[in-house]
Amino acid sequence: MNKVVALVLMPILLIVGYLSVFTVQETELVLMLRFKKIIGADFGPGLHFKSPIHNVMTFDKRIQTLDAPPERFLTSEKKNLMVDSFIKWRITDVSTFYKAVGGNAQRAKLRLGEIIADGLRSEFGKRTIAEVVSGDRAEIMDIITKNANKDVQLLGIEIVDVRIKQIELPKEVSSSVYRRMEAERERVAKKWRSQGEADAVRIRAGADRESIEEIAKAERDAEQIRGEGDAMAADTYARAYNQNPEFYALYRSLNAYKRTFSNRGDILLIQPNSDFFKYFKQLNAPTSSPAPLIQREKTPPEEKGGGTNQEEKSG
Numbered sequence: 001m002n003k004v005v006a007l008v009l010m011p012i013l014l015i016v017g018y019l020s021v022f023t024v025q026e027t028e029l030v031l032m033l034r035f036k037k038i039i040g041a042d043f044g045p046g047l048h049f050k051s052p053i054h055n056v057m058t059f060d061k062r063i064q065t066l067d068a069p070p071e072r073f074l075t076s077e078k079k080n081l082m083v084d085s086f087i088k089w090r091i092t093d094v095s096t097f098y099k100a101v102g103g104n105a106q107r108a109k110l111r112l113g114e115i116i117a118d119g120l121r122s123e124f125g126k127r128t129i130a131e132v133v134s135g136d137r138a139e140i141m142d143i144i145t146k147n148a149n150k151d152v153q154l155l156g157i158e159i160v161d162v163r164i165k166q167i168e169l170p171k172e173v174s175s176s177v178y179r180r181m182e183a184e185r186e187r188v189a190k191k192w193r194s195q196g197e198a199d200a201v202r203i204r205a206g207a208d209r210e211s212i213e214e215i216a217k218a219e220r221d222a223e224q225i226r227g228e229g230d231a232m233a234a235d236t237y238a239r240a241y242n243q244n245p246e247f248y249a250l251y252r253s254l255n256a257y258k259r260t261f262s263n264r265g266d267i268l269l270i271q272p273n274s275d276f277f278k279y280f281k282q283l284n285a286p287t288s289s290p291a292p293l294i295q296r297e298k299t300p301p302e303e304k305g306g307g308t309n310q311e312e313k314s315g
Helices: 002-019 094-101 105-124 129-135 137-155 171-243 245-260 275-284 291-297 301-314
Strands: 021-024 028-034 037-040 046-049 055-060 064-067 071-074 080-091 157-168
Touching (some): 021 028, 028 094, 037 094, 055 094, 080 105, 105 137, 137 157, 171 245, 245 275
Antiparallel strands (some): 021 046, 028 037, 028 055, 080 157
């Protein structure tokens, strides 16, 4: 009988013992509840005992991250911005946390996200886009963290840090802004392009003008030098002619003969009594008609000697 009682009581004792013991980790905060009422909260790490009718709730006391969804905020310029932020927070008073949100971490995150969004909305509404994006971002984060900590004390939590991951324009606004930017860049490009073309035309016109001036100067100098050369040549011819007019006339005639009879196939039609053959007439001084002399000059040079002897014999 005693063995049966022992066997029956042993599992009951084990269950009661299991329900009467709990452990607390270094990273945990623990509440002891009895019918959802707090009867204990200050438990250090280690093994603790409780009544089987008490419940234990465990919370993470480490720093947690709330990645808030992107929200739209209005700046002082009435421009919409999409802001993506995150929050670092932790539980500091587990009893207050339990009373405020019933120990529900998800409900606490929603309340925390609303508080931070209100702070961002207030600070963004005081500033322009340029101030929000470049100049005052760190200041905004410090102000929001300080003000939000005053509000979340009622939740038993502490905000460690608030950071903005990204700030951008809404998609419908971004497309129009990009189009305006493209149009502005295109306008600037056209301006520089037209200015470059104008400068090119001006430089090309200047180069053409300088080229024309240089060519004109060169032609003027060439004409001047050519005129001086012609004058010197004319003066030389005149002095040579005055020294011996007869020789000069003979020299000019010989040059004319050389140019005229340069090709054997040439045919010359001229009057026999022309001055062109004046020196030929004076050379032979014939008593008869000068026609044979003309015929003799038109014969090839290699046959000139034989033909003259035959004519003299026939004469």
